[in-house]
Amino acid sequence: MFFRKSIIALTGLFLCIFLIVHLSAxxxxxxxxxxxxxxxxxxxxxxxxxxxxxIVAYVLYLSIILHVVYALLITLNNRRAKSKAYAVNRNKENSSWTSQNMGLLGIMILLFIVVHLANFWARIKLGMGEGVGLDANGHVDVYEVTYSLFQNMYYVGFYSLLMIPLGLHLHHGLKSAFMTLGFYHKKGLKFLAKAALVYAAIMAIGFGIIPLIVFLK
Ligand code: HEM
Structure with a gap:
C-alpha cells in the first residue's frame, strides 16, 4: 500500500511541477x-x-499513466476493504467531500486531458484532424489553434468549468502527497496546507481564466 501511495504522490508532484511550467507558458x-x-x-x-x-515529455506521459493506474488500484482496494469491514461507514463523518471523491475528481480531470490532448497534442504533434498552418516566422501556428478553439463558447465553458475539479483535486492531492512522503509534521502542517491551497487556487483560476480572456479578446 505504501509503495502504491508513494508512486501516486511522486508522480502527482511531478505533474504539479509540469502544471506550473504549462500555466506560465x-x-x-x-x-x-x-x-x-x-x-x-x-x-x-x-x-x-x-x-x-x-525525454521529459515521455516521463510526463508515463507519470500520468502511473498516477491514474495506481489511484484506480487504491480506490478499488479501499472500496472492497470498506464494504467488507463495516456495516456502517463512519468515514463520511471524519473526512471532507474532496478527500472522499478524489477518484471522481480524477476521472473528470482525465476526461479533460483526453479532450485537451485531442484538441492540441494530436493535431500539433501527430498531425491528426484539421491541418495546422505556419506563422510569419515559419513556426507551427499553435497560437492560431488555441485562439480558434477558444472562439467556441462550449470549449471555453468546458475548459473553464473543469478547472474547478482540477483545483479541488490539486488542493487535497498536494496535502496527501506531503503526508505520504512524510513531510507533514505538526510545525509545517499549517504552512503546507496553506501552500497547497494557494497553489491549487492559482492553477484553477489561472487555467480557467485564460480561455475566457482569449474568447473576449
Ligand atoms: C488554458 C488552458 C490550457 C491551454 C491553452 C493549453 C494548451 C496546450 C497546448 C497548446 C499544448 C500542445 C503544446 C505543443 O505540443 O506545442 C498542450 C499540451 C498539453 N497540455 Fe495543455 N493547455 C491548457 C491546460 C492544461 C491543463 C489544465 C492540463 C492538465 C490538467 C494540461 C495538460 C497538457 C498535457 C499533458 C499536454 C501534452 C504535453 C506535451 O506537449 O507533450 N493542459 N496544452
Missing part, C-alpha cells in the same frame, strides 16, 4: 496578439524540437 496568450503569437509559437517550437524536452 499559457499566460503568454494574455499578451497583445502580435507579441503573443510570435512568443507562443517560438516557445512551443523550441520545446518540441529539444531532445531533452522529448
Amino acid at each position: 499559457n499566460s503568454i496568450l494574455l499578451l497583445p496578439e502580435e507579441t503573443a503569437r510570435g512568443l507562443y509559437n517560438s516557445y512551443s517550437t523550441t520545446l518540441r524540437e529539444s531532445p531533452l524536452i522529448k
Whole structure:
C-alpha cells in the first residue's frame, strides 16, 4: 500500500511541477496578439524540437499513466476493504467531500486531458484532424489553434468549468502527497496546507481564466 501511495504522490508532484511550467507558458496568450503569437509559437517550437524536452515529455506521459493506474488500484482496494469491514461507514463523518471523491475528481480531470490532448497534442504533434498552418516566422501556428478553439463558447465553458475539479483535486492531492512522503509534521502542517491551497487556487483560476480572456479578446 505504501509503495502504491508513494508512486501516486511522486508522480502527482511531478505533474504539479509540469502544471506550473504549462500555466506560465499559457499566460503568454494574455499578451497583445502580435507579441503573443510570435512568443507562443517560438516557445512551443523550441520545446518540441529539444531532445531533452522529448525525454521529459515521455516521463510526463508515463507519470500520468502511473498516477491514474495506481489511484484506480487504491480506490478499488479501499472500496472492497470498506464494504467488507463495516456495516456502517463512519468515514463520511471524519473526512471532507474532496478527500472522499478524489477518484471522481480524477476521472473528470482525465476526461479533460483526453479532450485537451485531442484538441492540441494530436493535431500539433501527430498531425491528426484539421491541418495546422505556419506563422510569419515559419513556426507551427499553435497560437492560431488555441485562439480558434477558444472562439467556441462550449470549449471555453468546458475548459473553464473543469478547472474547478482540477483545483479541488490539486488542493487535497498536494496535502496527501506531503503526508505520504512524510513531510507533514505538526510545525509545517499549517504552512503546507496553506501552500497547497494557494497553489491549487492559482492553477484553477489561472487555467480557467485564460480561455475566457482569449474568447473576449
Ligand atoms: C488554458 C488552458 C490550457 C491551454 C491553452 C493549453 C494548451 C496546450 C497546448 C497548446 C499544448 C500542445 C503544446 C505543443 O505540443 O506545442 C498542450 C499540451 C498539453 N497540455 Fe495543455 N493547455 C491548457 C491546460 C492544461 C491543463 C489544465 C492540463 C492538465 C490538467 C494540461 C495538460 C497538457 C498535457 C499533458 C499536454 C501534452 C504535453 C506535451 O506537449 O507533450 N493542459 N496544452
